[in-house]
Amino acid sequence: MKSNSAANTAFCHDKIIELDGVSFSYNDQKVISDFSFGVNERDFVGVIGSNGAGKTTLLRMMVGLLEPTKGEIKMFGQPIKRFRDWDRIGYVPQKNSFNPLFPATVREVVLSGLYSNKKIFRRVGREDQQKCDDALEVMKISNLADKRIGQLSGGQQQRVFLARALINHPDLLILDEPTVGIDAQTQRDFFELIFHLHAHHHMTFLMVSHDIEIIEGYLGQEPRDQCGAIKLYVRHSHEQECAIPDLQHSLT
Numbered sequence: 001m002k003s004n005s006a007a008n009t010a011f012c013h014d015k016i017i018e019l020d021g022v023s024f025s026y027n028d029q030k031v032i033s034d035f036s037f038g039v040n041e042r043d044f045v046g047v048i049g050s051n052g053a054g055k056t057t058l059l060r061m062m063v064g065l066l067e068p069t070k071g072e073i074k075m076f077g078q079p080i081k082r083f084r085d086w087d088r089i090g091y092v093p094q095k096n097s098f099n100p101l102f103p104a105t106v107r108e109v110v111l112s113g114l115y116s117n118k119k120i121f122r123r124v125g126r127e128d129q130q131k132c133d134d135a136l137e138v139m140k141i142s143n144l145a146d147k148r149i150g151q152l153s154g155g156q157q158q159r160v161f162l163a164r165a166l167i168n169h170p171d172l173l174i175l176d177e178p179t180v181g182i183d184a185q186t187q188r189d190f191f192e193l194i195f196h197l198h199a200h201h202h203m204t205f206l207m208v209s210h211d212i213e214i215i216e217g218y219l220g221q222e223p224r225d226q227c228g229a230i231k232l233y234v235r236h237s238h239e240q241e242c243a244i245p246d247l248q249h250s251l252t
Ligand SMILES: Nc1ncnc2c1ncn2[C@@H]1O[C@H](COP(=O)(O)OP(=O)(O)OP(=O)(O)O)[C@@H](O)[C@H]1O
Pocket: 026, 031, 049, 050, 051, 052, 053, 054, 055, 056, 057, 058
């Protein structure tokens, strides 16, 4: 997150992701066809579409895991092939169910969000522990820090993954169907939290979801754009400012 972005509204209109005439095919099956789209700083982009519409394919191209068959993608103004600053991006995958015997603790999983390739052999210092404590507190899971990840409920595990993604204070957070298999109340709490992070913490979100009610409730009824059967809804948080830049303030 930009600590001083409240004072500099120009940041709000910087392009984070740019897709220019992008197409993608698996062998001879065309999934994405000549799609252009931009994600600006402080946008919340909701991606909705039926099974097989190509949402995951689109997302995987946007994080450099798939190369478009045609067109160009830029991240933070750089062609994606040359982009190296992956610390600026947090990622929460679809719900994974862990083997209950998986040995890592919640603290270890959250701390692993700090280890990019260049830092992997670094010792975990006091500053890192503090960042971890902050992320755990924001997600209201400090009490679970020493538990094994595999022994938590699905909803608790999703909070751990969100804390792991937040520990670097990313500029962009990508969520791939983050609440699949989670009960209705925990889903509502989860969405309330990420909408709060969007509205008050200057973060940018890109989220695939099947929950049209939740998406339309926050992002409005009209999609900004459409790519085949995929609809993209967008809300920008520019008008809402927050004087406190870090994660550590009330999330109520
Ligand atoms: N690795 C692959 N090889 C070949 N075809 C694939 C591959 N991955 C996806 N597809 C096909 O591409 C199309 C789009 O798949 P994709 O996973 O992007 O859809 P989706 O919108 O994310 O679907 P869901 O909502 O079910 O997750 C589907 O027809 C799928 O069968």
